[in-house]
Amino acid sequence: MQTFQTLLAKRLVDALAKAGFPNVGELTQATDSRFGDYQTNAALILGKQRGENPRDVGAKILERLDVSDLSESPTVAGAGFINFTLRADAVAKKAAELFADERLGVARSASPKKIVIDFGSPNVAKPMHVGHIRSTALGDALARIATFIGHDVIRDNHIGDWGTQFGMVIWGWKNLLDREALQRDPLAEIVRVYKETNARSTSDPAVREACRQELVKLQSGDKENTGIWNECVALSMQDFEHVYELLDIHYDIQCGESFYDDRLAGVVDRLLKSKIAEVSEGAVVVFFRGVPELADKPCIIRKSDGGFNYATSDIATVEYRINELTRDTLWYVVGAPQTLHFRQIFEIARREGYKADFRHIPFGNVLGEDRKLMKTRSGENVPLRQLLEEACVRARKIVEEKNPGLTEAEKIDIARTIGIGAVKYADLSQYRMTDYIFSWDKMLALQGNTAPYLQNAYVRIRSIFRKAGESAPKTDKFILNESAEITLAKRLCQFAEIVPQVLNDFRPNILANYLFELADGFHAFYEACPVLRSDEPVRGSRLALCDLTGRILQRGLDLLGIKVPEKM
Ligand code: ARG
Numbered sequence: 185m186q187t188f189q190t191l192l193a194k195r196l197v198d199a200l201a202k203a204g205f206p207n208v209g210e211l212t213q214a215t216d217s218r219f220g221d222y223q224t225n226a227a228l229i230l231g232k233q234r235g236e237n238p239r240d241v242g243a244k245i246l247e248r249l250d251v252s253d254l255s256e257s258p259t260v261a262g263a264g265f266i267n268f269t270l271r272a273d274a275v276a277k278k279a280a281e282l283f284a285d286e287r288l289g290v291a292r293s294a295s296p297k298k299i300v301i302d303f304g305s306p307n308v309a310k311p312m313h314v315g316h317i318r319s320t321a322l323g324d325a326l327a328r329i330a331t332f333i334g335h336d337v338i339r340d341n342h343i344g345d346w347g348t349q350f351g352m353v354i355w356g357w358k359n360l361l362d363r364e365a366l367q368r369d370p371l372a373e374i375v376r377v378y379k380e381t382n383a384r385s386t387s388d389p390a391v392r393e394a395c396r397q398e399l400v401k402l403q404s405g406d407k408e409n410t411g412i413w414n415e416c417v418a419l420s421m422q423d424f425e426h427v428y429e430l431l432d433i434h435y436d437i438q439c440g441e442s443f444y445d446d447r448l449a450g451v452v453d454r455l456l457k458s459k460i461a462e463v464s465e466g467a468v469v470v471f472f473r474g475v476p477e478l479a480d481k482p483c484i485i486r487k488s489d490g491g492f493n494y495a496t497s498d499i500a501t502v503e504y505r506i507n508e509l510t511r512d513t514l515w516y517v518v519g520a521p522q523t524l525h526f527r528q529i530f531e532i533a534r535r536e537g538y539k540a541d542f543r544h545i546p547f548g549n550v551l552g553e554d555r556k557l558m559k560t561r562s563g564e565n566v567p568l569r570q571l572l573e574e575a576c577v578r579a580r581k582i583v584e585e586k587n588p589g590l591t592e593a594e595k596i597d598i599a600r601t602i603g604i605g606a607v608k609y610a611d612l613s614q615y616r617m618t619d620y621i622f623s624w625d626k627m628l629a630l631q632g633n634t635a636p637y638l639q640n641a642y643v644r645i646r647s648i649f650r651k652a653g654e655s656a657p658k659t660d661k662f663i664l665n666e667s668a669e670i671t672l673a674k675r676l677c678q679f680a681e682i683v684p685q686v687l688n689d690f691r692p693n694i695l696a697n698y699l700f701e702l703a704d705g706f707h708a709f710y711e712a713c714p715v716l717r718s719d720e721p722v723r724g725s726r727l728a729l730c731d732l733t734g735r736i737l738q739r740g741l742d743l744l745g746i747k748v749p750e751k752m
Pocket of ligand 1: 518
């Protein structure tokens with residue numbers, strides 16, 4: 185099924201060709217609905233190119249443009265924009281097509297990619313904190329959307345489970361561990377031990393040396409140290425799993441840094457042999473002479489003490505993903521502070537001849553109400569698990585107020601749907617680079633651009649059908665007379681245009697904002713147009729509009745990883 189945008193764009197291309205113009209400009213959704221539903225800047229661009237008045241060029245295009253079945257007569261406005269206003273009967277026809285389509289109009293990609301999405305990727309021996317919500321929610325949403333569009337997606341959790349910190353973790357485990365505390369809250373005890381060891385090793389060179397020894401033993405396969413390491417990883421993973429369960433996040437593979445350990449020596453040899461890397465002051469280094477922004481930023485892939493780096497394991501990871509997972513597209517959903525790291529990795533991969541499409545998808549910070557990085561009162565990172573549990577508790581209060589008659593099981597379930605949805609939506613509805621303030625009151629509000637508002641719109645639709653005593657409308661003939669009906673139906677038709685747009689610059693916030701406007705459009709329709717009280721065939725048409733709105737809200741939120749309740 186074609187969207188109005190693609191249909192109109194094709195007609196425009198035809199008209200430009202007929203008028204003897206090159207194919208220029210874009211056809212987009214209108215930026216201001218007062219001027220219509222779609223617009224193109226083609227005449228503006230041609231006017232500039234040809235030194236003619238864009239309005240005259242626009243008139244020439246209009247002479248050749250045949251859109252009479254889709255749009256009221258298009259007009260040239262302002263400096264030379266051509267505006268289109270969809271015809272109500274065309275919208276009704278399209279709505280009926282959408283209604284019959286399980287995919288709600290969203291086309292499958294004509295060129296499916298084989299993507300690996302590296303997201304979440306927390307570090308062992310540290311709890312997941314509020315900052316991890318960004319990579320986790322964003323990566324999951326992108327994975328859902330890419331999959332829906334027809335790409336082949338592998339979701340990979342690149343856990344930080346290897347590296348120099350384990351020298352300290354193991355020394356601390358042997359010297360400071362409180363077994364009882366470990367029983368009570370394993371990750372908290374590992375973190376305590378790690379922190380204390382870290383503090384001691386800063387002030388006491390003997391401890392520092394002892395930690396180094398433990399690390400060397402681990403790296404050379406010492407049995408006892410490997411056992412401790414294994415246990416730490418397993419305990420951390422249990423904590424992560426709990427968070428993933430709450431968030432409803434799934435991974436296809438979890439190849440952490442340790443997975444690549446036995447490949448690192450090979451990586452260094454290979455890069456030395458191909459002269460991409462060189463020995464410098466005892467270390468093995470890649471210099472990026474000739475790349476202006478990296479010229480003074482060499483990348484060390486083997487330290488002078490023989491140890492490998494984060495970068496070394498990422499180079500091994502690239503090779504694995506391309507050669508063994510046969511991926512052609514690599515997405516890394518990792519915070520903005522690692523921008524330089526990924527530039528270096530991608531440049532090295534390019535030098536090695538890898539042709540894949542590499543994307544670092546960075547994001548900003550989560551701030552506290554004081555506009556500083558969100559921390560607990562004692563200055564620690566806020567553990568994500570605790571935060572998500574609090575979200576459910578707070579959402580429970582909303583459920584109690586709105587609908588005290590629900591059963592206990594329903595309340596638990598709905599509170600979780602609302603609470604977790606609110607946290608994810610607060611994140612995904614922001615442009616990813618924008619730092620945002622984490623505010624319970626804002627994200628849980630029933631009004632405004634929030635998950636509970638969208639979920640409530642869905643619930644309202646479900647309750648219409650409960651009242652009607654029908655689960656799904658029978659008619660699929662849309663009769664659009666009232667302006668609120670037409671506006672809503674037009675919005676519904678835009679879903680298929682919005683979903684693929686998200687991947688252009690990895691912005692789920694575009695979809696979030698679309699859903700918010702859709703919910704607004706639904707409320708306006710619901711105020712203006714009686715549904716159950718109107719007569720057939722209008723009643724059936726309005727029920728079908730409700731149903732389609734509900735399905736798009738549900739699907740759209742699902743693409744963001746957010747569930748909808750049937751009641752709330
Ligand atoms: N564990 C890293 C961190 O917390 C993120 C890993 C991102 N992925 C990667 N391939 N480097 O900073």
